[in-house]
Amino acid sequence: MSQSRSSSVLVVDFGAQYAQLIARRVREAHVFSEIVQHSISAADVAAKQPGAIIFSGGPKSVYEPGAHDIDPAIYDLGIPILGICYGAQLLARDLGGEVVATGKGEYGRTMLTTASATSLLAKWPAESTVWMSHGDAIASAPVGAVALASCPEAPVAAFADDERRIYGVQFHPEVVHSERGQELIAHFLHDLAGLAPTWTNVSIIESEVEKIRAQIGDQKALCALSGGVDSAVAAAMVTKAIGTQLTCVFVDTGLMRSNEGEQIEATFREQFGVDLVHVRAADRYFEALKGVTDPEAKRKIIGELFIRIFEEVARDLGAGGEGPKFLVQGTLYPDVIESGSGHAANIKSHHNVGGLPEDLDFELCEPLRSLFKDEVRAIGEELGLPESLVWRQPFPGPGLGVRIIGEVTPERAEILRNADAVVIDEIKKAGLYRELWQSFAVMPAVRTVGVMGDGRTYAYPIVIRAVTSDDAMTADWARLPYDLIETIANRLINEVDGVNRVALDVTSKPPGTIEWE
Numbered sequence: 001m002s003q004s005r006s007s008s009v010l011v012v013d014f015g016a017q018y019a020q021l022i023a024r025r026v027r028e029a030h031v032f033s034e035i036v037q038h039s040i041s042a043a044d045v046a047a048k049q050p051g052a053i054i055f056s057g058g059p060k061s062v063y064e065p066g067a068h069d070i071d072p073a074i075y076d077l078g079i080p081i082l083g084i085c086y087g088a089q090l091l092a093r094d095l096g097g098e099v100v101a102t103g104k105g106e107y108g109r110t111m112l113t114t115a116s117a118t119s120l121l122a123k124w125p126a127e128s129t130v131w132m133s134h135g136d137a138i139a140s141a142p143v144g145a146v147a148l149a150s151c152p153e154a155p156v157a158a159f160a161d162d163e164r165r166i167y168g169v170q171f172h173p174e175v176v177h178s179e180r181g182q183e184l185i186a187h188f189l190h191d192l193a194g195l196a197p198t199w200t201n202v203s204i205i206e207s208e209v210e211k212i213r214a215q216i217g218d219q220k221a222l223c224a225l226s227g228g229v230d231s232a233v234a235a236a237m238v239t240k241a242i243g244t245q246l247t248c249v250f251v252d253t254g255l256m257r258s259n260e261g262e263q264i265e266a267t268f269r270e271q272f273g274v275d276l277v278h279v280r281a282a283d284r285y286f287e288a289l290k291g292v293t294d295p296e297a298k299r300k301i302i303g304e305l306f307i308r309i310f311e312e313v314a315r316d317l318g319a320g321g322e323g324p325k326f327l328v329q330g331t332l333y334p335d336v337i338e339s340g341s342g343h344a345a346n347i348k349s350h351h352n353v354g355g356l357p358e359d360l361d362f363e364l365c366e367p368l369r370s371l372f373k374d375e376v377r378a379i380g381e382e383l384g385l386p387e388s389l390v391w392r393q394p395f396p397g398p399g400l401g402v403r404i405i406g407e408v409t410p411e412r413a414e415i416l417r418n419a420d421a422v423v424i425d426e427i428k429k430a431g432l433y434r435e436l437w438q439s440f441a442v443m444p445a446v447r448t449v450g451v452m453g454d455g456r457t458y459a460y461p462i463v464i465r466a467v468t469s470d471d472a473m474t475a476d477w478a479r480l481p482y483d484l485i486e487t488i489a490n491r492l493i494n495e496v497d498g499v500n501r502v503a504l505d506v507t508s509k510p511p512g513t514i515e516w517e
């Protein structure tokens with residue numbers, strides 16, 4: 001970002017899942033953060049000129065062979081450092097303190113006793129609850145540092161060296177179960193490291209708009225809207241930057257959620273005045289999907305047809321010649337970290353609607369590349385996107401196509417779309433929509449016998465799928481209240497033609513996946 005580097009924080013990732021959460025917490029304290037790997041050299045750190053460094057937790061013992069180390073020259077750069085858990089132990093090990101294997105770790109909520117409510121723990125109460133997850137413990141703080149607090153199995157649970165500005169906590173302040181955890185992070189950043197809280201929605205938008213203008217100049221850009229949050233926010237941001245130089249393309253595959261096309265029209269064409277190409281391609285999709293039941297084949301057909309249609313529109317608009325040279329994409333920071341660090345990819349590789357033609361040779365414009373999902377939502381609201389779009393649950397690229405098991409026909413798509421709208425409506429009325437990662441209807445490839453009034457019915461069952469999750473890597477089936485399930489079931493059977501039975505999916509991921517195909 002074009003924020004001055006000295007006002008940003010480097011979060012050094014020691015290999016656990018904590019780094020992203022820490023980076024988000026830093027941003028909640030209105031300071032920009034960037035995640036780097038522990039193998040980073042002191043020279044690379046110095047080049048980035050961070051205003052502070054945070055060492056994350058990690059899964060190992062600092063004494064284990066192959067334990068992750070840090071270039072010790074980083075300690076001599078004079079940059080304030082906060083070590084968390086493994087990071088704190090590393091500071092103790094490297095700077096003259098002592099880390100021991102006690103044989104008794106602490107996991108979960110633990111009582112912290114403050115010995116000195118100063119420095120990092122300024123104004124802390126005598127006792128507070130913190131979240132712990134450690135095997136080894138710090139027995140003595142680094143040379144020059146003062147021990148500030150302890151836990152039953154952690155003699156030094158917090159330490160501070162105000163002169164060198166080196167701090168450590170054995171507990172996890174980034175986790176909500178640590179009382180005052182966020183306060184501690186903000187205190188370290190603002191008061192001890194002297195970083196100004198300038199990272200706000202408004203400042204993010206301003207700096208991104210500037211960058212987009214510098215990149216695109218007076219050229220034209222193209223953006224594929226999927227109905228999802230990321231592409232919508234990216235398009236809104238680029239519209240703010242370059243106005244009508246941006247053209248948006250929305251391909252209605254016939255497999256979208258209820259009202260998706262209308263909402264895109266209302267928001268982008270009417271509210272933002274965007275040049276919107278709305279391609280009504282349902283017939284082409286249903287034709288291509290006729291008789292196809294294999295899940296992978298369906299995904300492939302849907303993905304390839306999207307690329308073909310997008311290419312047609314792009315060529316019509318003169319791409320590759322006088323037309324758009326830039327392609328706007330809603331890539332988020334977690335995707336960038338995943339691909340950059342060599343970690344396993346977060347999401348299984350999908351034949352994604354949104355995978356785009358290579359031979360048109362666009363230059364990418366990715367205004368959300370340094371942002372987390374929650375920041376993207378906040379910025380979307382700041383840019384004036386409707387709440388119902390900004391808070392929309394994730395939706396797979398192939399749309400209802402992977403929720404209609406077996407053959408995708410216009411009739412079955414219509415039944416499922418209507419059923420999905422009922423599920424969403426009731427989930428929203430129950431106030432659960434934002435809390436759930438996803439909640440939707442699935443249509444199996446069977447029909448079942450029922451009885452309604454005096455007659456026998458032979459129609460489709462609908463499966464309710466609702467999950468909680470943080471990142472879609474793992475998910476738990478949501479324990480929806482029985483009354484809510486009953487209301488949904490009644491409405492599905494009474495209001496949606498073609499449905500005569502309702503079931504609930506109680507599979508977690510793993511072993512299941514969130515989608516059925």
Ligand code: XMP
Pocket residue numbers: 347348350351352353394395396397398438472509512513514515516517
């Ligand atoms: P699964 O079913 O693999 O889904 O547990 C994980 C998350 O990814 C979404 N999903 C997709 N997203 N293109 C996408 O952009 C796709 O092809 C696709 N398939 C699944 C799914 O909705 C869930 O949030």
